[in-house]
Amino acid sequence: MHPAPSVIIFSSLSGAGFGLLFFLGLGMPAPSGWVAFVFYVIAYALAVGGLLSAFFHLANPKNAVKSYSQWRTSWLSREAWAAVAALVVMGLYAFGQVFLGTTWTALGWLGAALSIGTVFTTSMIYAQLKTIPRWNQLPATPLMFLSCSLAGGALLSGNVTLAVVLLLVAGGVTLWHWSAGDTRFAEAGSTLNTATGLKGKMGLWEKPHTGENYLTREMVYQVARKHAVKLRVIAIALMSLLPALLILVLPTHIGAVLAVISHIAGILTQRWLFFAEAEHVVGLYYGAHLGKAAA
Amino acid sequence: MTALPKSTDKKLGLVIDLDTCVGCHACVTACKGWNTQNYGAPLSDMDPYGKPEGTFLNRIHAFQSQPETGLAQTTHFPKSCLHCDDAPCVTVCPTGASYKRAEDGIVLVNEDACMGCGLCAWACPYGAREIDQAQGVMKKCTLCVDRIYNENLPEVDRQPACVRTCPAGARHFGDLADPTSDVSILVAERGGMDLMPEQGTAPVNKYLPPRPKDQIQAPVMGGDEDILAPYLAPVAEEPKGLLAWVDRALEKL
Numbered sequence: 045m046h047p048a049p050s051v052i053i054f055s056s057l058s059g060a061g062f063g064l065l066f067f068l069g070l071g072m073p074a075p076s077g078w079v080a081f082v083f084y085v086i087a088y089a090l091a092v093g094g095l096l097s098a099f100f101h102l103a104n105p106k107n108a109v110k111s112y113s114q115w116r117t118s119w120l121s122r123e124a125w126a127a128v129a130a131l132v133v134m135g136l137y138a139f140g141q142v143f144l145g146t147t148w149t150a151l152g153w154l155g156a157a158l159s160i161g162t163v164f165t166t167s168m169i170y171a172q173l174k175t176i177p178r179w180n181q182l183p184a185t186p187l188m189f190l191s192c193s194l195a196g197g198a199l200l201s202g203n204v205t206l207a208v209v210l211l212l213v214a215g216g217v218t219l220w221h222w223s224a225g226d227t228r229f230a231e232a233g234s235t236l237n238t239a240t241g242l243k244g245k246m247g248l249w250e251k252p253h254t255g256e257n258y259l260t261r262e263m264v265y266q267v268a269r270k271h272a273v274k275l276r277v278i279a280i281a282l283m284s285l286l287p288a289l290l291i292l293v294l295p296t297h298i299g300a301v302l303a304v305i306s307h308i309a310g311i312l313t314q315r316w317l318f319f320a321e322a323e324h325v326v327g328l329y330y331g332a333h334l335g336k337a338a339a
Numbered sequence: 340m341t342a343l344p345k346s347t348d349k350k351l352g353l354v355i356d357l358d359t360c361v362g363c364h365a366c367v368t369a370c371k372g373w374n375t376q377n378y379g380a381p382l383s384d385m386d387p388y389g390k391p392e393g394t395f396l397n398r399i400h401a402f403q404s405q406p407e408t409g410l411a412q413t414t415h416f417p418k419s420c421l422h423c424d425d426a427p428c429v430t431v432c433p434t435g436a437s438y439k440r441a442e443d444g445i446v447l448v449n450e451d452a453c454m455g456c457g458l459c460a461w462a463c464p465y466g467a468r469e470i471d472q473a474q475g476v477m478k479k480c481t482l483c484v485d486r487i488y489n490e491n492l493p494e495v496d497r498q499p500a501c502v503r504t505c506p507a508g509a510r511h512f513g514d515l516a517d518p519t520s521d522v523s524i525l526v527a528e529r530g531g532m533d534l535m536p537e538q539g540t541a542p543v544n545k546y547l548p549p550r551p552k553d554q555i556q557a558p559v560m561g562g563d564e565d566i567l568a569p570y571l572a573p574v575a576e577e578p579k580g581l582l583a584w585v586d587r588a589l590e591k592l
Contacts, residue, residue, distance in 0.1 A: 045461075103455025103475030110434035110452050114341045120458055121433035174427065174538055175464045233537045234464070236402070241532040241546055242357075242414055244406035249413050252367075252398035255391055258469040262457065325535065326466035329400055329418065 045176065046265045047319035054098035055166060056311045058127075059189060061090025062159040063197020065134045069156030071147060072203055080141040086200065088131070095127060119172055123165035130158035163193040170318075177232035178225040178322045184217070191217045192283070192311055199287060199307055204295065208288045211307070215284030218314060222276060225321070229333070234325045236334065248331035263324035264332060275317055283310025341432045343425065347444035350516035351482055352422050352543035353502065354525055358550045359509035362401055362415030366501035366510060370397040370419075370480075373500035378485040379450050383473035394471045396420070396480045397501055414549055417510070419501070420467035420480035421534065421542035422446050428459035428468060428479075436477070444516075444543055445484055450476045464538045487512075515543050 064087040067073075075083055099105055114121040134155040140146045167189035170179040179185055195214040198207035236246045287303035287310075294302070323332065374396055375381040384393035397419040405411045422439075426446050429437045436452035437459050439445070448459075448468075455475040460468040468479045483499035486492060496503060502510040513522035522545075525531065531545030578586050 101456070103457070103470050104453055105455075107434055107436075107452055107454035110436075111454060111456075112433075113435045114433050117341045117430040118433040120431065120456065124433065169431075169458070172431070173461055175462060234535055238535050238537055240402060240414070240416055241534060241548055242402060242404045244404040244411075246402055246404045248400070249403040250362075250401035252395075252400050252418075253392075257392050257398075258394070258472065259460070259466045262460065263466070324461070325464045325538070329416075329466060 045319045045322040045324060046262050047316050048101060050097045050101035052312060052315045052319065054094040054101070055189070056094070056308060056315050057090045057097070058094030058166070059163055059193040059311070060196035060200060060308060061087050061092075061094060062130065062162050063193035063195070064200040065091065065130065065159040065197070066156045066194065067197045067201035067203060069134060069137060069152040069154075069159060071149060071152055072201060074141065074147045074152075076141050076145045076147075080138065083201070084134075084138040084142065087134075091127075091131065119165055119168040123162060123169060126158055126162040126165045130155060130162050133158055160190065160193065163189055174232070175325050176322050177228035177234075177325075179318075180232070181221065181224060181228060184221045184224055188214075188217050188221045192314070195284075196307060196311065199291070199300070199304055202300065204291050207291060211284045211288040215280050218280065218284070222317075229323055232325070234328060236328045239325070239328045247334055251330060259326055260330055264327040264330050265320060272317060272321055275313055279310050279313040279317060281310070282306050283314055286310070341429050341435055341437055343429055343439055344441035347424075347439070347441055347516070349443040349514045350422075350424070350543045351443045351445055351487070351513070352515050352522075352545070353419070353482075353499070354511040354513070354515075354522045354531060354545050354547060355417055356509040356511070356529075356547040357414050357416065358547060359507050360399075360415040360417060361507050361509070362399055363506065364399050365504050365506055366417060367395060367397050367399060369500040369504035371395060373483060373486070374478075374481070378481060379448075380471055380474035380476055380478070382478060383471050385472050392472075394469050394478050396467075396469075396478060398466075410552060412549060412552065417501075418465060418467070419544075420446060420482075421465060421540070421544040422480075422482065424541035424543060425539060427462040427464075427538075427540060431458045431462045433458070443514075445482045446479070447481055447484065448477050448479055450474075453477050464535050464540065482512075515545070 068083060068087065099108060102108060111121050111124045115125055133151060137148055137151045137155050140148050164186055167186040171182055171185035174180050191210065191214040195207065195210040198210045237243065287307040290299050290303040290306065327333070371382050382394040384391060397417060400416040400418060401413060402416055403411055403413050422444055426439055429439050429446060433456065434452045434454050436449045438447060438449065440447065453476040455470055455477065457470055459477060460470065468477055470476070471478045486499060487497050489497060498512045502512040511522050511525060513520045515522055517523060525547065526545045529547040531547050533542050534546065
């Protein structure tokens with residue numbers, strides 16, 4: 045799949061932002077006044093910034109408001125509802141803490157549930173797609189998104205001990221998602237034989253056209269997978285190991301800032317791989333997964 | 340609403356004969372022509388005099404296959420929307436732009452509601468949906484819904500443009516829910532098949548497999564035969580009569 049910067053930025057930043065809102069909603073911490081204001085500015089900048097980035101991914105954004113209509117069947121529509129509900133509820137909760145100095149606990153819990161629920165709906169947009177076997181992993185794909193969001197949230201909210209544990213858990217879940225994902229295409233069982241119904245050893249004799257098309261650019265992305273192993277090492281080191289180490293040995297604001305930067309850089313790398321390594325079955329019609337001898 | 344209908348009264352679709360298709364791309368051209376000049380946003384071409392690419396609702400691939408025994412074959416393979424009974428592209432749509440019609444099973448896009456997120460194209464295993472790069476809306480085969488019910492056209496033209504134009508008779512249009520229809524009989528007789536059945540999409544369109552190749556007069560080959568030898572044997576024989584005398588006389592000179 046084509047790793048479009050807009051969707052990579054969206055899922056990375058929004059994940060961290062909603063993770064922070066989750067911990068703020070639970071009252072971990074429960075700040076007030078200016079401290080609360082700064083916390084919520086960071087959380088909303090990440091969450092809303094990510095959503096805006098996704099908005100610019102649309103080819104026809106004037107109809108975006110209609111995406112609230114199909115929540116009965118569509119995970120993308122559910123994500124739109126969950127995001128707005130989480131931002132509204134947490135906005136009210138933030139108003140209480142910033143301007144009134146009071147913490148409405150029940151409202152916070154509702155906001156926390158909606159925040160982490162938003163991350164879950166995002167993960168299900170990918171996990172539901174049978175056409176992309178690496179993404180179609182239950183429960184590994186939702187767990188990867190949720191664990192990364194919680195790790196980022198714990199880190200941003202200053203829950204140091206919890207952050208160390210969750211960063212390592214997120215790293216572990218990511219490794220699981222990768223190793224299980226490497227065999228998913230073969231397990232799903234789609235081959236050029238099932239795609240065409242033709243028998244025997246097959247090859248692509250002629251593509252439908254000499255140039256590219258929307259499908260080959262969007263879904264038959266082939267570039268730079270050769271660096272996948274190196275990028276996996278970099279992603280785990282930056283998103284999980286380095287930030288955990290930093291907040292343990294440098295328990296200051298500088299250590300925390302460095303840990304956050306490292307974590308987000310690592311998550312961006314992980315999400316790039318999430319797209320670049322994912323193979324869509326339509327690639328079979330364009331010669332993907334064929335031995336060189338056959339083609 | 341992007342919920343799929345529980346069942347559809349008809350299942351209008353195509354039956355494509357892989358034995359007959361000659362790969363001429365006439366259906367591609369007819370499809371592009373009709374669907375650019377009629378319903379919905381035109382099918383654009385981007386950079387047509389540079390590195391051309393464009394939106395098509397129907398594309399022809401070609402594959403070679405080498406069976407366990409026998410000779411290799413090439414198969415031309417037209418591919419467009421299969422109007423699946425369990426269409427994953429419909430249920431993922433957040434805006435309600437994608438829908439499957441309860442009356443005839445045709446899967447359509449309401450372009451006035453499409454926001455161009457592309458999720459339906461991701462959900463389709465067959466690559467049947469493409470975002471038009473000029474208009475930013477999702478395009479797909481409409482089964483020429485603006486031809487098949489169009490009473491302004493002569494009756495003979497009330498079928499999809501690809502079917503009407505196919506010079507080889509490789510494309511057939513009809514109701515696959517009716518077991519007595521021509522297309523259903525064709526599917527039953529020729530062993531019509533689904534593409535990627537493991538994806539669970541229950542496609543309406545069926546493909547007829549290539550017939551086995553003719554084996555008449557084909558000798559069993561061991562691999563060491565020199566098939567040209569009979570044609571390369573010397574044809575000149577000893578001359579006789581006048582030519583023999585000329586030959587001898589010329590030899591003595």
